[in-house]
Amino acid sequence: MHRRFLGLTATVAALGMTVALSGCGSSGSGGEVTLKLVAADYDPEGGDSTKRYWDGVATAFEAKNQGVKIDVTVHDWKDVDREVAEMVAAGKAPDIAQIGAYADYAAKDQLYSVDDLLSIPVQANFLAPLADAGEVNRVPYGLPFVASTRLLFYNETLFTRAGLKAPTTWDEIGSAAAALERRGVKYPFALPLGTEEAQAETMMWMLSAGGGYTDAVGTYQIDSEPNVRAFDWLKDDLVGKGLTGPVAPAKLNRKTAFTAFADGEVGMLNGHPSLLQQAEKKGVEVGMVPLPGPNGKPESSMGVADWMMGFKQNGHREQIGAFLDFAYSDDNVLEFADQYDLLPVTVSASEAMSEDAEHKKLWPFLEALPESTLYPVDKTSWAKVSESIKKQIGSVVGPDGDPAGTLGSIGREAMATENAE
Template sequence: MTGLTAAVAALSMAALLAGCGESGGSGDVTLKLVAADYGDSSANSSKKYWDALAEKFEDEHPGIKVDVAVYSWTDVDRKVKEMVADGEAPDLAQIGAYADYAAQDKLYSADDVLSIPTQADFLAPLAKAGVVNRVQYGMPFAASTRLLFFNEKLFKSAGVTPPESWSELQAAAKKLKARGVKIPYALPLGPEEAQAETYQWLLSGGGGYTDNVGTYDFDSKQNVATFNWLKNELVGKGLTGPTPPGKLNRAEAFAAFTRGEVGMLNGHPTLMQMAAKKHLKYGMVPMPGVNGKAQSTMGVADWMMAFKENGHRKEIRQFLDFAYSKKNVLEFSREYDLLPVTTSASQEMSDDKADAKKLGGFLEELPASQLYPVGKTSWAQVSVQIKKYIGKTVDPNGDPQATLAQLDAKAAAEENAS
């Protein structure tokens, strides 16, 4: 009996240890999911998407419930931060940034909560951007890129074709201005999203926010040359409209484009919807580079992350493998005119004639796109500094070299502090 008792005790202890860090097999487990709202009205709120997805998942996985809370982009990052601070982290959060939580060791790695096929299906540049210290914590959930939008009617009237280089862009802007176009090229370097317009131009000039080893490099030779060109050859020649770029926000530039006041500007898929509602005929081409098409464009991703606090790794893994199935990724992407984050869904969208007609240009740019350095915990504060100062580079008395050097010093300080 002694041997039997010992064996039973050993099995009981093994079962107990196996359950540590995991949810057990008795009773229902409820996963808490907080997500951002991509809709622009109650009719297409992301809450409807997530509720439908949760219902389908629960039908296929008895014993697991999914409690969904959806907040506007204005509130969602703050809401998750508050929940984590109060010791009530959700199991899953689909929001804008993950690096701070990874640095605090609050997240499961992607290896922990995704099957190998699901993780391998992520598009390479998006997966790479989710890495901190060589471990992937951020799981891309939604993506977009940028293209140069142009007003077809204004271009035809001015007798110009879509530009492929900076000199062609300047020449087109001059002809548009001569035809009385209010804003030949909209350059939104205002505080709303200056980091995006800045990054797009830095990439088109062969530079970027970091060097080849990931160190901030704002005042590189290429970056300084890019902003000298913008200051002297575009803004200085009166080709960016009456509002100083440092005071022009993206939303205002988009609205002016849909009113027919803008000849061309950088835009993402949302601008297609806005233009269509105004019955504006437009075209889209890749961003021009110094001497031809830019080598890469800016990519943007929003992130899914899995918190360790509640210990529901097994159930999180089941839900994420379900959510990242090709069918569900396509459904979300099509609903909100976003780009799929997986190779399988991206390929199917490219092969579909309707999808390709609508988003083909953006899809083509995504594989070679460059994302913000979101794996740096300093990036959030560095982005704030860009929004605050970058517009000054193109002012009449602006000094691109000095401003970019200032930003580089501030970025280095933030990086050291983090």
Template sequence: MTAVLGGCGSTGSSDVTLELVAADYGDSAASSSKKYWDDLAEGYESRHPGVKVHVDVYSWNDVDRKVKEMVAAGHAPDLAQIGAYADYAAAGKLYPASDLLSIRTQADFLSSLADAGQWQHVQYGIPFAASTRVLFYNKTLFGEAGITPPTNWSELAADAGALKAKGVKYPYALPLGPEEAQAETLQWLLSGGNGYTDDVGTYTIDSPQNVKTFTWLKDELVGKGLTGPVAPGRLNRADAFAAFADGQVGMLNGHPTLMQQAARKGVKFGMVPLPGRTGRARASMGVTDWMMGFRQNGHAEQIGDFLDYAYQEKNVLAFSREYGLLPVTDSASNTMAESGAARDKELRPFLDQLPTSQQYPVGKTSWAAVSAAVKKDIGQAVAPTGSPAGVLTRLQSAASAADSANSG
């Protein structure tokens, strides 16, 4: 336990500069996360005159690579807010969360997210921001087709057929292209009753349920021309979102930022839980981005004190509201759930799913390699000449090999 519990006390040191590398959640210079971090650092420094916080913000295209290069060069930052932590934990480069955070801060995290931050049963990844996925549908197109939102796969296929009959370009957009295929894949695996791993963390990519799921996708959606003119393996998530915002998509899985994107274009949309094979999916997909503290510079006390400040409810809410993301703490989540503000009400369908959502297997050091393999190959499973069982078996073999090699 750190010596500092209040978040506003003296760190007992002076003239320390904490180096923080963070991801940019904005979509322009005006909305860059740099402003949030600069304001947060200024607020912290005003209470802690002996500590400075220097923040560098990079796009998501660059931030993970940038931190990896810094660590490899022997110049690890004190703090990194990026997409994955397990490799650094396995290499012994991170502080356990319990060495940094006050008991109050640790206890405030949503338990499912804190658990997802564990490597070998010790928490190293500190949740920073989260999102879940729901099924978006175009209300105008649904009205013209005389259909209602689906609650199971057969209804989804029937709705897609009705949309196609009305000339909708993408009745159901299925982005299995390399940008974010691992996300669309997990959503469908969950809706089919399984996932990437079993309850003890063993990869189950080629399970009978998963093979059935992709066989259904291939035969009942893709094979019947219900996924649009671009082959799913070549359709990226960003392009699918853009097409939805242009009114060309009847349905697709989406996260909170799609609300803003569609609203800017005047698209009237609704949101429902992702349908499962015979009813609501057993779990929604959740994605968490991570904060972590590096050991190299020995600033555990200052790192922990700054994080206790950063995770105060007002700061967590400010970031979540600015970028349409879900808070990772119980206190902020409860405040958002009870809020009457329109911006908070919009996030409620996503917020309701977060406590029971299923994350990527981020605690496995093999996950980065497995995710890359899924991005590269999963689109072939639904191609006209593709074999769902064959593709999933190859991915399972690659996952098992990566798992053995990493022993993670």
């Protein structure tokens, strides 16, 4: 079902956030334990900053926990979910994974529950709606790692030169893109439907049209009338009119689109908070508004939470729990959020961000959380359905695309996957 953020408050346990971490290395094996951590890369410019962040957390943890080592591997977002799935299938599951979906592993009893891993103060500090989204059959398995909401970004300089205002309807998006195209803007509207994160761009447009991946009771509705309408419009009124740039949407990945925006080559695109930092480094003046619906403000916009989980295979429950308690300290949570201009997932860190004027540019994203809709991450079928969308959705807006037919095929496949779980 649609999962909406209902607010930004939750109760933090009165005993505070100090967690004892000593002695965990001596449990179980009796010798040194090495935890394998596989994480996703958040560096928008393809650097090694994510790896350096996790190496720093690991080094600080190891200094306080003799006998426990952390082996860190970071993969690009377009690869990380598949890499972890292949490791698990080969019987070589990591101890900790930070990826996009957890429910399929939880359904196969491959994960520790959150209750088995975290101390009570750390559990209590998660934003309640995010914590709820990490449950399968009311048992928490997924730990929210970082959150974001999505807004429509536009290049204020290009808009000013073209005499444009921020669009408030689909027609205004189309007319603005046409005006930018006439002025020679390389990507009037960048539409990344490549395999990196096509499921996100897809969901944004579905929600914009009043649809979504699921209906009110949680049943897949991928080929619903609003969803088909959205992709008919994209195919005919943006892509078909040559308003999405020189790279076909099926071949355009988010990272490439973000880099082009930061280089001043994009008029509009859907973006998340990290793009602000990337664009400002290049001197691009950024405007932001909610992605409009066909006739105005949509009912909901997209929110995203990425997930952390602990695998049972190697039997390192206590060590995994100790490391995660450490990783979710305010210092670590805020450091990562600050580095990539993302939204923290804990109450204390969110309050700190909302009260700090240095983060004023992120406040619109925090304000968008209450009405945001998440992926259906509690569905055990979601990981496979997401992969199917990544592979197929780009073709829908091409010259030979068939929105109704392809969305219908994806929808039938989704239902079959859901029923087989």
